[in-house]
Amino acid sequence: MSVGNMKRTGGTEMINPKEKIQLRKTDSPTRKSFSERMVEYGQIDKEFVVFESDIGYSTYSYLFGDKYPDRYFNMGIAELGTMAAAAGMAADGRTVIVSGYGVFLTMRAVEVVRSFICYPHLNVKILSSHGGLTAAIDGVTHQATEDIAYMSTLPDMKVLAPCDTYSARAAFDIAVKTPGPVFTRLMRDPLWDIYTEKDTFVLGGSHVVREGKDITLVSYGDIVFQALEAAEVLAKEGIDAEVIDMYSVKPFDKDTLLESARRTKAVLVAENHQKRNGLGYEIGTFLLKNYPWEKMGQKPLKFDHLGLEDTFGESGNYFKVIDKYGISGRAIAEAARRLLKGSDR
Amino acid sequence: MGTMVHTEPSLDERVAFLKKQAQQVRLHIVKMIHKAQSGHPGGSLSAADIMTALYFDILNVDPKNPKWPDRDRFVLSKGHACPVWYVCLALKGFFPVEELDTLRQFESRLQGHPVSTKTPGVDATTGSLGIGFAQAIGMALEGKWLKKSYKVYALLGDGEMQEGVVWEAAASANKYKLDNLVAIIDNNNLQNDGFTDRIMPIEPLDKKFEAFGWTTRRIDGHNMEQVLSTLREAKVHRGTPFCIIAQTVKGKGVSFMENVRGWHGKPPSDQELAQAIKEIEGGLK
Numbered sequence: 001m002s003v004g005n006m007k008r009t010g011g012t013e014m015i016n017p018k019e020k021i022q023l024r025k026t027d028s029p030t031r032k033s034f035s036e037r038m039v040e041y042g043q044i045d046k047e048f049v050v051f052e053s054d055i056g057y058s059t060y061s062y063l064f065g066d067k068y069p070d071r072y073f074n075m076g077i078a079e080l081g082t083m084a085a086a087a088g089m090a091a092d093g094r095t096v097i098v099s100g101y102g103v104f105l106t107m108r109a110v111e112v113v114r115s116f117i118c119y120p121h122l123n124v125k126i127l128s129s130h131g132g133l134t135a136a137i138d139g140v141t142h143q144a145t146e147d148i149a150y151m152s153t154l155p156d157m158k159v160l161a162p163c164d165t166y167s168a169r170a171a172f173d174i175a176v177k178t179p180g181p182v183f184t185r186l187m188r189d190p191l192w193d194i195y196t197e198k199d200t201f202v203l204g205g206s207h208v209v210r211e212g213k214d215i216t217l218v219s220y221g222d223i224v225f226q227a228l229e230a231a232e233v234l235a236k237e238g239i240d241a242e243v244i245d246m247y248s249v250k251p252f253d254k255d256t257l258l259e260s261a262r263r264t265k266a267v268l269v270a271e272n273h274q275k276r277n278g279l280g281y282e283i284g285t286f287l288l289k290n291y292p293w294e295k296m297g298q299k300p301l302k303f304d305h306l307g308l309e310d311t312f313g314e315s316g317n318y319f320k321v322i323d324k325y326g327i328s329g330r331a332i333a334e335a336a337r338r339l340l341k342g343s344d345r
Numbered sequence: 346m347g348t349m350v351h352t353e354p355s356l357d358e359r360v361a362f363l364k365k366q367a368q369q370v371r372l373h374i375v376k377m378i379h380k381a382q383s384g385h386p387g388g389s390l391s392a393a394d395i396m397t398a399l400y401f402d403i404l405n406v407d408p409k410n411p412k413w414p415d416r417d418r419f420v421l422s423k424g425h426a427c428p429v430w431y432v433c434l435a436l437k438g439f440f441p442v443e444e445l446d447t448l449r450q451f452e453s454r455l456q457g458h459p460v461s462t463k464t465p466g467v468d469a470t471t472g473s474l475g476i477g478f479a480q481a482i483g484m485a486l487e488g489k490w491l492k493k494s495y496k497v498y499a500l501l502g503d504g505e506m507q508e509g510v511v512w513e514a515a516a517s518a519n520k521y522k523l524d525n526l527v528a529i530i531d532n533n534n535l536q537n538d539g540f541t542d543r544i545m546p547i548e549p550l551d552k553k554f555e556a557f558g559w560t561t562r563r564i565d566g567h568n569m570e571q572v573l574s575t576l577r578e579a580k581v582h583r584g585t586p587f588c589i590i591a592q593t594v595k596g597k598g599v600s601f602m603e604n605v606r607g608w609h610g611k612p613p614s615d616q617e618l619a620q621a622i623k624e625i626e627g628g629l630k
């Protein structure tokens with residue numbers, strides 16, 4: 001599937017602009033890519049350690065444990081205590097990676113993350129798998145559909161949400177190189193790759209993965225692919241959509257967003273997360289305050305936001321589930337049409 | 346529901362029936378996980394004998410009236426093993442057996458982990474380890490509060506015992522003398538990442554629970570006679586909460602799944618299913 005022209009911003013550099021961006025099917029989920037990079041990095045930096053709570057074979061942190069058994073602590077099924085132990089080991093500045101599923105790390109252990117990792121500004125990096133409805137088949141108890149809200153609300157916490165192998169590998173590097181706590185949201189199932197090892201990613205950066213002039217679709221993680229699919233559908237109808245991969249959710253790339261919004265005058269955020277307190281709320285508030293409303297004429301800006309509408313998800317095939325909860329390519333295209341037609345927004 | 350007049354079968358007859366029934370349960374477990382191509386066979390199979398004894402001898406429940414206020418409560422604290430629970434509920438008549446084919450599928454009542462608002466007979470939503478047991482404490486407190494005579498049974502994994510909340514719950518059961526609470530530990534010595542005694546040792550469980558004020562029994566969780574007689578003892582036990590530590594084999598009944606880490610959360614292929622069915626049906630004869 002080709003998805004139009006790709007321009008890269010993402011902080012400082014523009015690298016390798018390509019004619020067409022191809023979605024390439026992968027059998028490596030981002031949780032695995034992140035862990036593989038962690039193993040490689042174990043050679044470069046011999047000081048960091050990894051804490052796991054008995055899902056190392058699922059997060060692939062076991063790869064690190066196999067290679068560096070003395071730097072790998074499997075604390076059993078005890079996420080709360082594991083997070084607190086990680087804080088203790090990080091107390092004098094050591095970098096500690098804590099690996100696990102989003103729901104357990106960001107919800108069961110949230111107080112520890114808040115008061116004893118963020119507050120004392122410790123170098124704890126959270127490798128968080130099963131983000132959003134990517135854990136579709138396991139059901140609600142395993143679907144981290146509020147993780148971004150919890151984590152981005154915490155002072156000092158940085159939040160990353162890569163979509164593919166290369167951005168997940170880069171997220172690891174950003175996490176360990178950024179002082180203080182960093183949360184990385186990863187996915188259960190393998191989807192596609194769009195980047196290559198030549199692409200660069202920075203904290204606070206983004207990539208415009210498709211250029212367009214009629215509407216800006218903003219997304220992160222797995223929904224980037226859905227936004228690209230929506231853009232393809234819309235293109236056939238004469239609607240030219242721009243797609244931004246906001247892989248750095250906190251802080252997010254305000255310049256790229258604002259520049260794009262000024263051009264297209266329509267922003268649609270789609271995320272695999274509760275709408276409430278997701279990136280869409282953040283962007284909506286930001287635009288209200290910073291968009292040059294008076295200078296933009298009669299119809300200054302249209303805005304909408306897709307995500308879980310104050311509801312839990314459910315078990316089932318990932319594609320069926322994201323469609324039902326309104327964040328599939330089909331749903332994004334429909335919302336884009338509605339937004340561009342509607343005069344009341 | 347105790348009102349029917351019938352002659353009690355002998356213990357031997359009961360055991361013989363339950364043994365057969367447990368193999369039926371195993372058959373359905375492997376079939377439904379194969380059909381879903383997702384789910385947790387190992388911990389479902391290790392609990393099959395205990396769950397069969399509970400549902401077909403011990404628990405006072407009414408499939409026609411799943412929310413009957415006087416029913417015994419059952420909490421699958423190790424929620425990932427819900428295939429074994431769904432099978433028991435279906436065979437008991439809570440919903441059609443054919444529905445087992447919808448495990449984990451889109452818009453099914455049989456979610457990947459148990460959900461109380463979706464599945465008839467499921468009293469507590471679980472799937473996040475440790476929390477089910479703590480909910481069972483509240484159910485037992487409610488029973489005491491209402492002066493009801495029902496009992497609350499909770500099934501836990503051995504890996505699950507590593508969660509701190511399990512021990513908070515154990516302490517509160519002692520304080521409130523919850524003798525209407527029975528905890529059963531499926532002690533298969535395996536968890537997701539490996540053998541429990543290597544990942545994070547939890548033994549000696551009997552000494553720990555005794556120190557927390559519980560009465561404990563350690564049994565062979567696949568010896569139906571022991572399972573049944575101990576559960577019957579627990580049913581009438583008074584004075585303290587009761588903990589059964591059931592020594593089990595993860596994947597029990599399917600040779601290639603037995604005691605193998607990799608079968609914690611992986612579905613069988615077509616060939617593996619055929620082999621599993623052959624072995625389980627062999628055990629049925």
Ligand SMILES: Cc1ncc(C[n+]2csc(CCOP(=O)(O)OP(=O)(O)O)c2C)c(N)n1
Nearest residue numbers: 054388472473474502503504505535536537
């Ligand atoms: C709080 C929590 N942490 C992690 C998991 C992921 N998980 C599911 S099953 C499992 C291993 C369970 O081992 P055990 O309790 O021994 O169960 P069994 O061997 O009977 O399958 C883990 C870590 C979870 N469901 N809940």
Ligand SMILES: [Mg+2]
Nearest residue numbers: 503504533535
């Ligand atoms: Mg176990």
